[in-house]
Amino acid sequence: MEGLLTRCRALPSLANCSHQLSKYAPQRFHHCAPGRGKRLVLSRMFQPQKLREDQVLSLEGRSGDLTCKSQRLMLQVGLIHPASPGCYHLLPYTVRAMEKLVRVIDQEMQTIGGQKVNMPSLSPAELWRATNRWDSMGRELLRLRDRHGKEYCLGPTHEEAITALVASQKRLSYKQLPFLLYQVTRKFRDEPRPRFGLLRGREFYMKDMYTFDSSPEAAQLTYSLVCDAYSSLFSRLGLRCVKVQADVGSIGGTMSHEFQLPMDVGEDRLVLCPSCHFSANVETLGSSRTNCPACQGPLTETRGIEVGHTFYLGTKYSSVFNAQFTNVHGKPSLAEMGCYGLGVTRILAAAIEVLSTEDCIRWPGLLAPYQVCLIPPKKGSKEEAAAELAGHLYDHITEAVPQLQGEVLLDDRTHLTIGNRLKDANKFGYPFVIIAAKMALDDPAHFEVWCQNTGEVVFLTREGVLELLSQVQVV
Numbered sequence: 225m226e227g228l229l230t231r232c233r234a235l236p237s238l239a240n241c242s243h244q245l246s247k248y249a250p251q252r253f254h255h256c257a258p259g260r261g262k263r264l265v266l267s268r269m270f271q272p273q274k275l276r277e278d279q280v281l282s283l284e285g286r287s288g289d290l291t292c293k294s295q296r297l298m299l300q301v302g303l304i305h306p307a308s309p310g311c312y313h314l315l316p317y318t319v320r321a322m323e324k325l326v327r328v329i330d331q332e333m334q335t336i337g338g339q340k341v342n343m344p345s346l347s348p349a350e351l352w353r354a355t356n357r358w359d360s361m362g363r364e365l366l367r368l369r370d371r372h373g374k375e376y377c378l379g380p381t382h383e384e385a386i387t388a389l390v391a392s393q394k395r396l397s398y399k400q401l402p403f404l405l406y407q408v409t410r411k412f413r414d415e416p417r418p419r420f421g422l423l424r425g426r427e428f429y430m431k432d433m434y435t436f437d438s439s440p441e442a443a444q445l446t447y448s449l450v451c452d453a454y455s456s457l458f459s460r461l462g463l464r465c466v467k468v469q470a471d472v473g474s475i476g477g478t479m480s481h482e483f484q485l486p487m488d489v490g491e492d493r494l495v496l497c498p499s500c501h502f503s504a505n506v507e508t509l510g511s512s513r514t515n516c517p518a519c520q521g522p523l524t525e526t527r528g529i530e531v532g533h534t535f536y537l538g539t540k541y542s543s544v545f546n547a548q549f550t551n552v553h554g555k556p557s558l559a560e561m562g563c564y565g566l567g568v569t570r571i572l573a574a575a576i577e578v579l580s581t582e583d584c585i586r587w588p589g590l591l592a593p594y595q596v597c598l599i600p601p602k603k604g605s606k607e608e609a610a611a612e613l614a615g616h617l618y619d620h621i622t623e624a625v626p627q628l629q630g631e632v633l634l635d636d637r638t639h640l641t642i643g644n645r646l647k648d649a650n651k652f653g654y655p656f657v658i659i660a661a662k663m664a665l666d667d668p669a670h671f672e673v674w675c676q677n678t679g680e681v682v683f684l685t686r687e688g689v690l691e692l693l694s695q696v697q698v699v
Contacts, residue, residue, distance in 0.1 A: 271302035294577040295421030310418025310426030317593040349375035351384035378412035396549040406433035422573035429568040443560035469504035479536040484528030585653035597654040614660035
């Protein structure tokens with residue numbers, strides 16, 4: 225193990241290791257008899273065997289298709305598994321990360337007054353014909369008929385459905401508005417050439433919010449409120465996100481913005497002004513423009529991954545479905561609308577794309593499927609006596625740090641060396657990897673703690689480990 229510790233720091237580096245946690249007040253841990261609950265062990269986790277590069281390529285078809293780091297890593301470590309072109313099985317680690325992301329989204333949306341709904345994926349054709357989108361959406365709209373010949377689509381978005389729902393609620397008053405209604409659900413798009421794994425598929429998860437206001441001025445305030453919530457979300461995830469002017473496209477409306485993660489693999493071309501902070505998708509300006517329309521300064525170009533999109537709709541949909549409320553004068557008035565999307569599975573893949581190395585996944589701290597991986601010594605090794613201490617440490621962590629219950633994984637594959645299991649842990653990207661090796665047999669015992677997101681390695685006593693982990697934030 226000595227060769228693996230070239231980056232190791234002395235105990236004072238604890239401050240550096242926990243720098244990312246410094247804004248959260250440490251919680252006190254209490255000394256008590258360790259719990260004896262059922263331990264989460266790696267050998268019982270379901271995932272396909274880790275794949276060699278050539279096996280990954282054969283699963284995804286042509287070798288030229290596997291050009292995306294997040295796609296390659298997620299396939300290799302068994303986070304996703306191909307089901308059909310553009311569709312993937314999301315395996316347990318990915319589902320855990322996605323559920324955490326949804327909890328963060330729920331927190332942000334409910335902070336601004338969002339109410340969660342759940343609408344059917346099957347959307348009747350007559351709703352889409354009413355807005356002329358049954359034809360204008362083109363081949364990307366997945367259409368089908370039931371046994372009675374009734375036509376439906378698998379919803380890529382739900383403007384028609386939500387507006388018809390609100391319109392069905394008669395006698396709405398301006399006093400009840402605004403409504404901020406959102407869902408997190410599967411969406412479908414008949415993508416002509418699915419690629420980049422979860423970044424561009426035919427089936428994906430999205431958070432879509434639809435807002436209903438009593439006036440254009442109120443709707444503009446709601447628009448700003450939701451955009452601020454999006455910025456807060458990406459800040460909490462530690463992702464640098466740029467809000468850019470965008471085209472309204474098939475959704476429509478009079479104003480639109482995209483939330484982009486700047487990245488070379490991104491499919492969108494963006495222009496940014498370093499002087500006045502103007503930013504836009506190139507498609508809104510024309511590719512020949514080189515100066516900023518706001519300050520006439522030079523524009524720089526980059527590429528980005530779109531992870532969010534907002535639209536101010538006005539009465540485009542409420543006028544079609546007659547979504548009305550009674551205004552302050554007692555008269556019927558059309559609701560002013562906005563719609564706001566977040567690509568849930570796309571955020572996961574984009575975060576991995578942005579944060580990871582070529583060989584190892586790195587998660588936003590809040591989204592890591594498990595926060596801690598504990599590695600006991602190899603069976604039959606000189607340090608085997610430390611295995612019992614590793615088990616005790618597991619129990620102490622889950623007892624003394626309540627937020628980490630269900631967040632600690634014990635790598636019980638003791639037929640493998642510590643080095644091989646550390647390599648696997650590094651690839652999976654657990655924020656904290658704790659090794660019980662030679663120094664665990666000292667008095668007092670010291671454990672080797674790898675802080676994956678900072679690259680620091682420290683040796684800590686049991687009390688030091690508990691103090692460090694008590695600062696971890698979990699959603």
